[in-house]
Amino acid sequence: MSDTVSVYIHVPFCIKKCSYCDFYSTNTLSFLPAYVNSLQREIGIRTGLAGLAGPAKKNAQTIYFGGGTPSLLPLEEVEKILGTVCACYQVLPNAEITFEVNPGTVDEPYLSGLKNLGVNRLSIGVQSFDTAKIKVLNRIHSIEESIGAIGAAKSAGFENIGLDLIYGTPGETREKWIQDLKTALEFKVAHLSCYMLTLESGTPLQAQYEKGLFQMHGPDILTDFFMATSTFLGQQGYEHYEISNFARGRENRSRHNSNYWNMTPYDGFGPSAHSFGFPIEKGLDARDTCLASPERSWNPADVNAYVQSLSSGVLQAREREVLSCRQQMLERVMLGLRTSDGFDMAVFKKISGQGYLKGITPLLARLETQGLGAVLPGSVKRFQLTLSGRARLDSIVEAFADIIL
Numbered sequence: 001m002s003d004t005v006s007v008y009i010h011v012p013f014c015i016k017k018c019s020y021c022d023f024y025s026t027n028t029l030s031f032l033p034a035y036v037n038s039l040q041r042e043i044g045i046r047t048g049l050a051g052l053a054g055p056a057k058k059n060a061q062t063i064y065f066g067g068g069t070p071s072l073l074p075l076e077e078v079e080k081i082l083g084t085v086c087a088c089y090q091v092l093p094n095a096e097i098t099f100e101v102n103p104g105t106v107d108e109p110y111l112s113g114l115k116n117l118g119v120n121r122l123s124i125g126v127q128s129f130d131t132a133k134i135k136v137l138n139r140i141h142s143i144e145e146s147i148g149a150i151g152a153a154k155s156a157g158f159e160n161i162g163l164d165l166i167y168g169t170p171g172e173t174r175e176k177w178i179q180d181l182k183t184a185l186e187f188k189v190a191h192l193s194c195y196m197l198t199l200e201s202g203t204p205l206q207a208q209y210e211k212g213l214f215q216m217h218g219p220d221i222l223t224d225f226f227m228a229t230s231t232f233l234g235q236q237g238y239e240h241y242e243i244s245n246f247a248r249g250r251e252n253r254s255r256h257n258s259n260y261w262n263m264t265p266y267d268g269f270g271p272s273a274h275s276f277g278f279p280i281e282k283g284l285d286a287r288d289t290c291l292a293s294p295e296r297s298w299n300p301a302d303v304n305a306y307v308q309s310l311s312s313g314v315l316q317a318r319e320r321e322v323l324s325c326r327q328q329m330l331e332r333v334m335l336g337l338r339t340s341d342g343f344d345m346a347v348f349k350k351i352s353g354q355g356y357l358k359g360i361t362p363l364l365a366r367l368e369t370q371g372l373g374a375v376l377p378g379s380v381k382r383f384q385l386t387l388s389g390r391a392r393l394d395s396i397v398e399a400f401a402d403i404i405l
């Protein structure tokens, strides 16, 4: 049986850095053609399909173009990349193919072109419909361009559209944020991602904060924003299925990101892209057991070195981390608790053995008594956090870590 994975393509180019962002990207767009050639080589070499002989192709159930700004790729380059992915993987007929779009970089012909190439889901980074907020975030686009991009996506025939939004910017009130959400709802999109603004080290926003140019909201106010977002979007028919993600029905959840939270293997390509998988030789049956030894690996965040290395047909050395049994247990819990499906107690027991399940039982009982979590009824026992529990996710995960690690 072939392995089934998600495929991630990191496109490390942006026109200008947004004030809050610490994702790897460069504004040296002249690297773009060489980057695409290198990417095609990386995919070919790592799947074993660059030469004549290769292993059986893996099934790709999702493909995700993230960045950076994937919508800076000309359509011909997107076609080349998708062609390589289709040559090196068995792309499943119903595969979800997502493309992240910056509203300042697209028009209707471009989005129609993506649709014709097989992209079936768009994630549009509008971030806000408030001009002052867009300015604080140092985005390259106007509100009019965001609205134009959503309209163009619909005209191009996309039904599965997600909008990315940010809340908790300096000076923003809960009322202003809910107004921002109300504007987003007017577009009746399938999916909303609502990210709480955080100060990442090395970003211009953090530097401004350290100079005392503004104050960030405290944890109580941010919790209030979080709870209000969930309640308001719930009333509007959006299911809060992951800490920052809301879908109009289960069918509109991001399948690609859900695979990350389920610890399904993924192959990431491009500078800084991460991959996660299980050693093939241990077989599919070893997963969900202590024998699995899953591995996370990632490319260096340097497009120049990436291109130089792959132009001579050589893969860069990748950083690697093999998860111990305890790390695997904690990740299952941590990722599961982010979602409304919670974590699977049967899998936890299989990985950890009865002893560990007994170890966490008092914590589960305490969370239940405090109204922070509950065991969901059903054939497979899953433990899920309530909304109040999810608002305290970090401290709850720490409590699990104290027991498991």
Ligand code: SF4
Residues within 6 Å of the ligand: 013, 014, 016, 017, 018, 021, 022, 023, 025, 067, 068, 069, 102, 125
């Ligand atoms: S466009 Fe996206 S990846 Fe690029 S700097 Fe802004 S937030 Fe970061």
